[in-house]
Amino acid sequence: MSGTFVGMPTFPKNAAKAVQDSQLRFNLRKATHTIRGKRASVVGELDDWAELREAGKTIKDHTLRHLDDYLIQMEEKVTAAGGTVHWARDAAEANRIVARLVKETGETEVVKVKSMATQEIGLNEALAEEGINAYETDLAELIVQLGDDFPSHILVPAIHRNRAEIREIFLKHMAGAPKDLSDEPRALAEAARVYLRQRFLEAKVAISGANFMIAETGTLVVLESEGNGRMCLTLPKTLISVVGIEKLLPTWQDLEVFLQLLPRSSTGERMNPYTSMWTGATEGQEFHLVLLDNGRTSVLADKVGRQALRCIRCSACLNVCPVYERAGGHAYGSVYPGPIGAILTPQLRGMDTPLDRSLPYASSLCGACYEVCPVAIDIPAVLVDLRGKARHTRAEKAGMAAAGWVFNRSKRLAKAQRFGGRMRKLVPKRLPGPLSGWTDTRDMPDIPAESFRDWWMREGKR
Amino acid sequence: MSAAAREVILRRIRSAVEGAPEAEIVRGYKGITGEPGDVELFAERVRDYKAVVHVVPRAEVAATIAGITAQRLLAVPEGFPSHWYAPSEGETDGVISTCAVAIAETGTIVLDAGPGQGTRAQTLIPDYHLCLVREDQIVPNVPDAIARLDATRPLTWISGPSATSDIELNRVEGVHGPRTLEVVIAIG
Numbered sequence: 001m002s003g004t005f006v007g008m009p010t011f012p013k014n015a016a017k018a019v020q021d022s023q024l025r026f027n028l029r030k031a032t033h034t035i036r037g038k039r040a041s042v043v044g045e046l047d048d049w050a051e052l053r054e055a056g057k058t059i060k061d062h063t064l065r066h067l068d069d070y071l072i073q074m075e076e077k078v079t080a081a082g083g084t085v086h087w088a089r090d091a092a093e094a095n096r097i098v099a100r101l102v103k104e105t106g107e108t109e110v111v112k113v114k115s116m117a118t119q120e121i122g123l124n125e126a127l128a129e130e131g132i133n134a135y136e137t138d139l140a141e142l143i144v145q146l147g148d149d150f151p152s153h154i155l156v157p158a159i160h161r162n163r164a165e166i167r168e169i170f171l172k173h174m175a176g177a178p179k180d181l182s183d184e185p186r187a188l189a190e191a192a193r194v195y196l197r198q199r200f201l202e203a204k205v206a207i208s209g210a211n212f213m214i215a216e217t218g219t220l221v222v223l224e225s226e227g228n229g230r231m232c233l234t235l236p237k238t239l240i241s242v243v244g245i246e247k248l249l250p251t252w253q254d255l256e257v258f259l260q261l262l263p264r265s266s267t268g269e270r271m272n273p274y275t276s277m278w279t280g281a282t283e284g285q286e287f288h289l290v291l292l293d294n295g296r297t298s299v300l301a302d303k304v305g306r307q308a309l310r311c312i313r314c315s316a317c318l319n320v321c322p323v324y325e326r327a328g329g330h331a332y333g334s335v336y337p338g339p340i341g342a343i344l345t346p347q348l349r350g351m352d353t354p355l356d357r358s359l360p361y362a363s364s365l366c367g368a369c370y371e372v373c374p375v376a377i378d379i380p381a382v383l384v385d386l387r388g389k390a391r392h393t394r395a396e397k398a399g400m401a402a403a404g405w406v407f408n409r410s411k412r413l414a415k416a417q418r419f420g421g422r423m424r425k426l427v428p429k430r431l432p433g434p435l436s437g438w439t440d441t442r443d444m445p446d447i448p449a450e451s452f453r454d455w456w457m458r459e460g461k462r
Numbered sequence: 463m464s465a466a467a468r469e470v471i472l473r474r475i476r477s478a479v480e481g482a483p484e485a486e487i488v489r490g491y492k493g494i495t496g497e498p499g500d501v502e503l504f505a506e507r508v509r510d511y512k513a514v515v516h517v518v519p520r521a522e523v524a525a526t527i528a529g530i531t532a533q534r535l536l537a538v539p540e541g542f543p544s545h546w547y548a549p550s551e552g553e554t555d556g557v558i559s560t561c562a563v564a565i566a567e568t569g570t571i572v573l574d575a576g577p578g579q580g581t582r583a584q585t586l587i588p589d590y591h592l593c594l595v596r597e598d599q600i601v602p603n604v605p606d607a608i609a610r611l612d613a614t615r616p617l618t619w620i621s622g623p624s625a626t627s628d629i630e631l632n633r634v635e636g637v638h639g640p641r642t643l644e645v646v647i648a649i650g
């Protein structure tokens with residue numbers, strides 16, 4: 001995956017830092033709660049939501065089971081419609097293909113639509129090394145790119161920035177930004193509109209991802225809100241789409257399920273403002289489709305973990321996750337944050353780094369993510385499975401066993417809590433000796449002076 | 463090189479799914495109704511997106527458009543019915559179009575580059591879009607729309623004006639697409 005996050009410390013360290021950042025916490029809380037409410041109300045409008053979810057799940061499972069056949073069909077249809085299909089085993093190969101295609105046009109600048117796949121492979125950085133500038137056109141991505149920053153949410157990548165910060169970033173880094181720019185969202189959006197308009201009209205090459213590909217017809221589908229997607233997809237002479245192989249749907253009819261599931265789960269709207277669909281080379285364009293593996297086939301090989309490939313990147317699981325709400329997206333050290341990131345990142349990258357090994361623990365297993373997931377990915381089950389697969393040090397295992405022994409018996413728990421309460425001042429933030437392996441990756445919870453259980457026994461008797 | 467990558471990826475997939483159980487698709491959801499869509503519901507849902515909506519009898523469409531365009535000059539894509547709008551020459555400040563299908567439940571208009579709809583860019587670049595929807599083009603739900611559309615045409619699904627919520631989640635209408643969407647629904 002992307003080199004962007006390489007060398008980041010482990011999840012708990014990142015999370016501990018983020019939890020201290022009150023602006024980030026405030027923004028995240030506001031954002032996740034707003035979207036949650038909107039999602040619940042538009043999902044509630046459809047009385048066949050459970051059936052749509054079941055269809056979404058089974059269509060994806062069916063596609064994954066026959067992914068080879070459907071990919072071949074997709075390739076045929078796109079080729080027949082005048083497009084060119086490329087296959088990329090990994091990030092490096094995908095980046096090489098895209099760089100070559102851009103160079104063949106003679107251009108050194110490209111416009112981009114927000115795409116997680118291209119972020120995953122670190123395409124912008126790879127293109128920069130080849131002397132090609134990639135301009136992000138999504139407002140949030142633009143804020144992130146101008147601020148030389150990392151995205152923190154799948155859907156609202158600049159969720160960690162408030163309006164005053166965005167104004168600062170624009171004034172400092174956006175060429176031609178008006179000097180008297182206010183921090184009104186409307187004024188900020190207008191500044192971005194003006195800044196990007198010329199770029200759209202001049203761009204000869206665009207790079208996108210896709211939300212869905214239809215094998216039966218060779219059609220690509222992109223959902224968006226701002227219109228920057230439509231600009232990129234229609235204006236430039238050459239369009240290059242980099243799409244994960246799991247984005248496939250067998251038939252045109254299948255789209256009727258996902259066009260109901262995705263907008264409602266994602267932005268909490270009945271429908272997002274714009275959806276573009278095109279098949280092959282359209283309206284005089286040149287079209288290239290890069291099919292990306294980059295670890296997906298190894299996820300597919302895992303009986304429990306493969307369900308993560310059903311993900312349609314709606315971000316509903318992020319918005320309900322208590323851990324995400326407090327830790328923020330950056331703590332996950334990956335383009336895929338939140339519950340889905342906790343199961344997808346370690347599978348795509350392997351669990352070789354301490355960060356990736358710690359990700360399956362970035363959850364309280366409360367199950368809220370499974371409940372809202374429009375394709376019914378059992379995230380807690382995959383987390384537990386991954387925990388079992390991670391190579392943990394002996395100290396970590398001992399720590400887990402001790403915790404299990406204490407938490408399994410209520411009497412022992414009461415005793416341990418009282419003891420902890422009395423010893424509160426003396427408890428170090430890190431456990432000593434071999435147990436430090438446990439606290440290195442987990443916070444020691446602050447121990448309350450009196451446990452709820454003791455308080456209840458005392459007060460309840462009055 | 464690409465040929466090798468293709469073979470490798472297909473081989474990896476085949477070995478990954480080998481022995482995996484067959485997965486049947488279950489479609490218990492509401493499918494195609496085949497019924498006409500509810501005009502009032504469609505109008506209400508489009509208004510929810512902060513678009514301006516007029517519901518008028520077919521005979522009054524030309525007059526309604528004339529009223530709306532008193533202060534504007536709109537670009538007219540090929541095939542747009544001239545008895546509804548035929549502007550004089552000059553610099554335009556918006557675009558008028560017909561549509562292929564409209565969805566009541568979601569307040570969505572779909573363009574498929576057919577007559578009167580122009581290319582995708584023609585309804586994207588201007589800051590103002592006036593769209594004409596005939597009652598018989600309105601279907602109840604998404605499955606009805608999918609059934610009516612041809613996937614191989616360039617399709618643009620429009621649900622309200624361009625918008626962003628990227629700044630502190632405040633919805634701002636209009637970033638890159640038309641900032642104003644106005645819809646005339648012709649009934650009868």
Ligand code: SF4
Pocket residue numbers: 265310311312313314315316317318340369372373374375376377
């Ligand atoms: S795992 Fe499910 S809820 Fe989370 S982003 Fe993916 S599809 Fe959405």
